[in-house]
Amino acid sequence: DQQVKQNSPSLSVQEGRISILNCDYTNSMFDYFLWYKKYPAEGPTFLISISSIKDKNEDGRFTVFLNKSAKHLSLHIVPSQPGDSAVYFCAASANYGGSQGNLIFGKGTKLSVKP
Amino acid sequence: DTAVSQTPKYLVTQMGNDKSIKCEQNLGHDTMYWYKQDSKKFLKIMFSYNNKELIINETVPNRFSPKSPDKAHLNLHINSLELGDSAVYFCASIGEREGIHNEQFFGPGTRLTVL
Numbered sequence: 001d002q003q004v005k006q007n008s009p010s011l012s013v014q015e016g017r018i019s020i021l022n023c024d025y026t027n028s029m030f031d032y033f034l035w036y037k038k039y040p041a042e043g044p045t046f047l048i049s050i051s052s053i054k055d056k057n058e059d060g061r062f063t064v065f066l067n068k069s070a071k072h073l074s075l076h077i078v079p080s081q082p083g084d085s086a087v088y089f090c091a092a093s094a095n096y097g098g099s100q101g102n103l104i105f106g107k108g109t110k111l112s113v114k115p
Numbered sequence: 116d117t118a119v120s121q122t123p124k125y126l127v128t129q130m131g132n133d134k135s136i137k138c139e140q141n142l143g144h145d146t147m148y149w150y151k152q153d154s155k156k157f158l159k160i161m162f163s164y165n166n167k168e169l170i171i172n173e174t175v176p177n178r179f180s181p182k183s184p185d186k187a188h189l190n191l192h193i194n195s196l197e198l199g200d201s202a203v204y205f206c207a208s209i210g211e212r213e214g215i216h217n218e219q220f221f222g223p224g225t226r227l228t229v230l
Binding site for chain 1: 119124157163205207215218222223
C-alpha cells in the first residue's frame with residue numbers, strides 16, 4: 001500500500017530547460033512534504049519542503065507546488081543543470097504541529113539532465 | 116566533517132551470520148532512524164530512537180535489533196542473516212531548523228549483500 005507515489009521512474013531533460021517531478025499521496029493526514037535528492041553511493045539530502053498551509057515554496061532554482069485537493073505535489077527545477085542529475089525522492093509526514101512524524105517515501109524519480 | 120557516518124560502507128556475508136552496522140551523528144540530534152532500501156528502491160523506516168528509547172518498530176523481524184549506547188550512536192545488529200536482508204541500510208538523524216520541519220540527515224548507506 002503505497003501512500004506516496006512517484007509514478008515516473010525516470011525523466012530526461014535538456015540542460016537549461018525545466019524539470020518537473022511529480023508526486024501523489026493518498027493519506028489526507030499528511031501535512032508536511034519534503035523532497036530529497038540522492039546521488040549514487042550517497043545518502044539522500046534534503047532539498048526543499050512545504051507545509052500543507054501553503055501551495056508553493058520557492059528556493060532558488062527549486063520550487064515545490066502543492067495541490068491538496070488533488071493530493072499532488074510537484075518539484076520544478078529551472079533551469080536544469082547537469083549537476084541536478086540524481087534520484088529525487090518525495091516524502092510526506094503527518095502531525096506537523098505535534099511530535100516529529102515518520103517520513104513516508106516514494107520510490108524516487110531518476111532525473112538525467114543532458115548537456 | 117561528516118554529519119552522519121556509517122560503517123562499513125559495504126558488507127558481504129554468508130547466510131546465517133550475525134553482523135552489525137554502526138552509525139554516528141555529530142549534529143546533537145535527539146532522534147535517529149534506520150531505513151532499509153530494498154531492491155524495489157523503497158526507502159522504509161525500520162526503527163527510530165529518541166533519547167535511547169525505541170519509539171518506532173515497523174514490523175521488522177526481531178533478528179534486527181537497534182542498540183544506542185549514547186545519543187550520538189545508533190547501531191544495527193542483525194542476527195541469522197537471510198538472503199532477503201540484502202539491501203542498502205541508511206541511518207538518519209532528525210533535526211529542526213527555522214522554517215523546516217522534520218528534516219532528516221542521512222548517512223551514506225551500507226550496502227549489505229547476503230550470499
